[in-house]
Amino acid sequence: xxxxxxxxxxxxxxxxxxxxxxxxxxxxxxxxxxxxxxxxxxxxxxxxxxxxxxxxxxxxxxxxxxxxxxxxxxxxxxxxxxxxxxxxxxxxxxxxxxxxxxxxxxxxxxxxxxxxxxxxxxxxxxxxxxxxxxxxxxxxxxxxxxxxxxxxxxxxxxxxxxxxxxxxxxxxxxxxxxxxxxxxxxxxxxxxxxxxxxxxxxxxxxxxxxxxxxxxxxxxxxxxxxxxxxxxxxxxxxxxxxxxxxxxxxxxxxxxxxxxxxxxxxxxxxxxxxxxxxxxxxxxxxxxxxxxxxxxxxxxxxxxxxxxx
Numbered sequence: 001x002x003x004x005x006x007x008x009x010x011x012x013x014x015x016x017x018x019x020x021x022x023x024x025x026x027x028x029x030x031x032x033x034x035x036x037x038x039x040x041x042x043x044x045x046x047x048x049x050x051x052x053x054x055x056x057x058x059x060x061x062x063x064x065x066x067x068x069x070x071x072x073x074x075x076x077x078x079x080x081x082x083x084x085x086x087x088x089x090x091x092x093x094x095x096x097x098x099x100x101x102x103x104x105x106x107x108x109x110x111x112x113x114x115x116x117x118x119x120x121x122x123x124x125x126x127x128x129x130x131x132x133x134x135x136x137x138x139x140x141x142x143x144x145x146x147x148x149x150x151x152x153x154x155x156x157x158x159x160x161x162x163x164x165x166x167x168x169x170x171x172x173x174x175x176x177x178x179x180x181x182x183x184x185x186x187x188x189x190x191x192x193x194x195x196x197x198x199x200x201x202x203x204x205x206x207x208x209x210x211x212x213x214x215x216x217x218x219x220x221x222x223x224x225x226x227x228x229x230x231x232x233x234x235x236x237x238x239x240x241x242x243x244x245x246x247x248x249x250x251x252x253x254x255x256x257x258x259x260x261x262x263x264x265x266x267x268x269x270x271x272x273x274x275x276x277x278x279x280x281x282x283x284x285x286x287x288x289x290x291x292x293x294x295x296x297x298x299x300x301x302x303x304x305x306x307x308x309x
Contacts, residue, residue, distance in 0.1 A: 028062040043076055126170055226246040
């Protein structure tokens with residue numbers, strides 16, 4: 001309908017522990033709307049401590065979608081999330097003109113904002129060969145290959161995802177083109193105007209928050225949570241920072257002190273990869289989480305700007 005009001009999706013992105021959840025809740029309350037979580041691990045009901053899931057108090061302050069929405073026993077991909085999130089937005093936009101989305105999983109954020117690439121099918125036997133390399137030589141060997149052929153992909157958090165690394169190598173060896181060079185040509189038209197915000201803090205401040213968060217996770221029972229889902233340890237969500245270090249500790253590869261050191265170190269490194277990912281996208285306006293008034297003003301200015309055109 002030509003006279004129907006414009007719809008807006010306000011995305012709040014940024015690295016782990018930067019303060020996305022609190023700010024998204026504040027925005028949702030001021031904009032009188034609801035929140036879509038684009039965190040690829042908060043979907044799973046069994047994972048709460050290691051995923052820094054919103055607390056019950058935070059969930060009570062604003063309606064969140066895609067938190068505790070699935071079981072770790074159910075496969076759930078970025079493509080599934082894209083489909084489900086767009087269907088949910090169609091429903092939410094019947095009630096609201098603005099919806100907030102937040103998360104640090106760049107690939108999942110991009111799936112909703114832009115869609116997933118139409119990538120070529122791999123050459124016969126290629127996936128099996130790469131999977132065999134992964135099993136026999138480990139992820140680091142495949143990561144080194146990626147760094148040589150696709151440094152842009154290697155600079156993103158996806159470099160830590162074995163499935164995405166294998167897919168990136170498949171695409172390159174099949175097409176001769178790095179996966180990062182594929183443009184989003186055949187994506188579904190989005191029924192909203194995006195307003196993209198990213199949060200950052202002084203590096204020392206961010207790292208202090210990451211270290212403190214990890215101490216709290218351990219106090220709340222991160223090791224016990226990892227033990228409770230050890231049957232699913234091959235699931236991608238459990239091969240990420242916060243769980244893989246615990247499993248290596250449980251396997252006897254190092255002591256508890258080294259586990260804590262690695263948990264903090266790898267979380268800081270993950271935050272750097274997240275920052276690189278979102279800066280690489282080039283379409284986010286950056287703010288300190290403490291500049292809330294400026295953020296709210298920016299959102300309202302963007303809405304006014306689009307409605308004036």
